[in-house]
Amino acid sequence: MKIMIHGGFFSESTQTEKTKSLKQEALKEIIQKSFSYLSDNSAVDTVVFAVSLLEDNPLFNAGTGSQIQRDGKIRMSASLMNGETKKFSGVMNVESIQQPIKLAELLQNENDRVLGGEGANLYALKRGVPNFNVETEERFQEYQQRLKSSGQGTVGCVVLDKNGKLAAATSTGGKGFELPGRISDSATVAGNYANNYCAVSCTGVGEDIVSAALAAKIVTRVTDGLSLKTAFLKSFEELSEFDGFAGAIGIDAVGNIHFSESHPQIVYASFDGIQLSVFQ
Numbered sequence: 001m002k003i004m005i006h007g008g009f010f011s012e013s014t015q016t017e018k019t020k021s022l023k024q025e026a027l028k029e030i031i032q033k034s035f036s037y038l039s040d041n042s043a044v045d046t047v048v049f050a051v052s053l054l055e056d057n058p059l060f061n062a063g064t065g066s067q068i069q070r071d072g073k074i075r076m077s078a079s080l081m082n083g084e085t086k087k088f089s090g091v092m093n094v095e096s097i098q099q100p101i102k103l104a105e106l107l108q109n110e111n112d113r114v115l116g117g118e119g120a121n122l123y124a125l126k127r128g129v130p131n132f133n134v135e136t137e138e139r140f141q142e143y144q145q146r147l148k149s150s151g152q153g154t155v156g157c158v159v160l161d162k163n164g165k166l167a168a169a170t171s172t173g174g175k176g177f178e179l180p181g182r183i184s185d186s187a188t189v190a191g192n193y194a195n196n197y198c199a200v201s202c203t204g205v206g207e208d209i210v211s212a213a214l215a216a217k218i219v220t221r222v223t224d225g226l227s228l229k230t231a232f233l234k235s236f237e238e239l240s241e242f243d244g245f246a247g248a249i250g251i252d253a254v255g256n257i258h259f260s261e262s263h264p265q266i267v268y269a270s271f272d273g274i275q276l277s278v279f280q
Contacts, residue, residue, distance in 0.1 A: 001038055004249045004257055005031050005050055005157045006268035007060045008172075008203045020267075023059050024278045027269040030054060031278075034157070035271045043161035043199075044082045044108075047169035051078070051101040054155035055171055062155040063099055064134045066173020068143040071180045074134055076173050077187040079114075080104045083166035083194035090187030092116035097124055098132035101171045104187070114187065134173075142176065154186055156201030158194070158251045166253060168192050168199040168215070175206070185209035189216040197253050198222035198231070203266060204246030212239045214246055228252045232260045 007023055034050035041049070055063025055078075066074045078100035079090030089107035093116055094100055103124050107113045115123055154172035161167075170192035172184050185191030185206035192201055193215040200215040209215075214235060221231035228250055239246055239262055247266035249259045257270050259279075269278040 001035070001162050002160045002251055002255050002257060002270070002272045003031060003035050003038060003046065003050065003157065004251055004259070004268060004270045005034070005054065006155065006201060006203055006247065006249050006259075006266060007054065008154045009247060009263070009266055019059065023267050026057050026059055027267065027278050028276065030057070031269045031271045031276070035273060038159060038161060041161075042163070043159040043165045043167035044080065044084075046159045046161065047157040047167045048080060048101055048105045050157040050159075051155055051169040051171050052099045054157075055099045055101060058136045058138070060155050061173040062171040063173070065136050065139060066134050067176035068135065068139055069174060069180055070177050072143065073180065074173065075180070076100045076134070076171065077184045078104045078171035079169070079187040079192045080108060081168045081189075081192055081194040081199070082108065083168070083196055083199055086195060087113065088189060088193070089113035090192075091120040092183055092187045093181065094120045094124065096121075096131040096133065097129060098134065101169055103129060104169075116183075154191075154203035156192065156203060156249065158199040158201050158249055160199075160251050160253070160255055164253060166194045166196065166199040166251065168194040168201045170201045190214055193219045195219055195223060198228065198250060200248055200250040202246055202248045204262070205244070208239065208242070208244035209246050211242065212244055212246065214239065214248060218248065218250060222252055228256045228258045232258050236260045236262060
């Protein structure tokens with residue numbers, strides 16, 4: 001069993017060394033809780049559990065604490081990929097949802113598994129998901145000041161469970177001040193993908209991640225026989241051809257883990273029950 005989580009890039013406008021330390025401590029707590037949960041649950045259930053904890057922590061740009069868009073509204077995206085069933089589900093630009101990843105989880109059982117905007121909001125209402133104000137005072141002040149350097153915050157998780165099954169989940173509050181209707185990578189297979197061989201979750205500039213088809217490309221290369229490390233290196237080399245801004249975490253079916261970043265300071269942690277590692 002092994003788990004990795006990420007909390008996006010350490011690049012948000014108001015972050016300080018104290019904030020970085022708080023994020024690292026939060027990752028430690030969340031990954032240990034999630035590993036304990038993994039002991040009695042599947043990979044797909046665990047990635048939802050871990051990402052929901054990240055969404056509930058206002059230090060991270062997902063769920064509570066999400067960025068505010070140009071029109072003053074918060075719209076979030078999240079997705080879930082079950083490596084065993086090959087089912088991808090996600091929501092794009094949902095509003096007033098505490099944990100978008102759980103809405104993505106509900107869609108795993110639907111024929112129409114990716115919903116956006118008003119349709120996703122209506123689906124949440126019909127499924128009894130309560131409205132929740134995810135705006136924090138810090139995000140409101142950033143919006144008021146129109147600071148535009150705060151756009152690389154996404155959270156994610158990849159898991160290998162005791163039965164050798166893999167899953168990935170990713171959630172984001174956007175990049176801040178984007179045009180309403182903008183689609184991030186987090187609810188696409190470019191930002192979140194898994195199968196029987198590998199699971200990957202990305203963070204960074206969504207447009208760059210989609211242009212590189214990053215998560216799906218890494219997973220496909222591992223499926224075709226490349227090592228996890230080599231698949232990451234080759235995919236990030238291609239990302240560098242247009243100076244793409246991205247980071248990713250990944251785990252393969254035998255428990256190898258890897259992460260890469262095209263620009264410094266992705267915040268992530270890994271845990272296998274013995275070795276706990278937290279990096280900025």
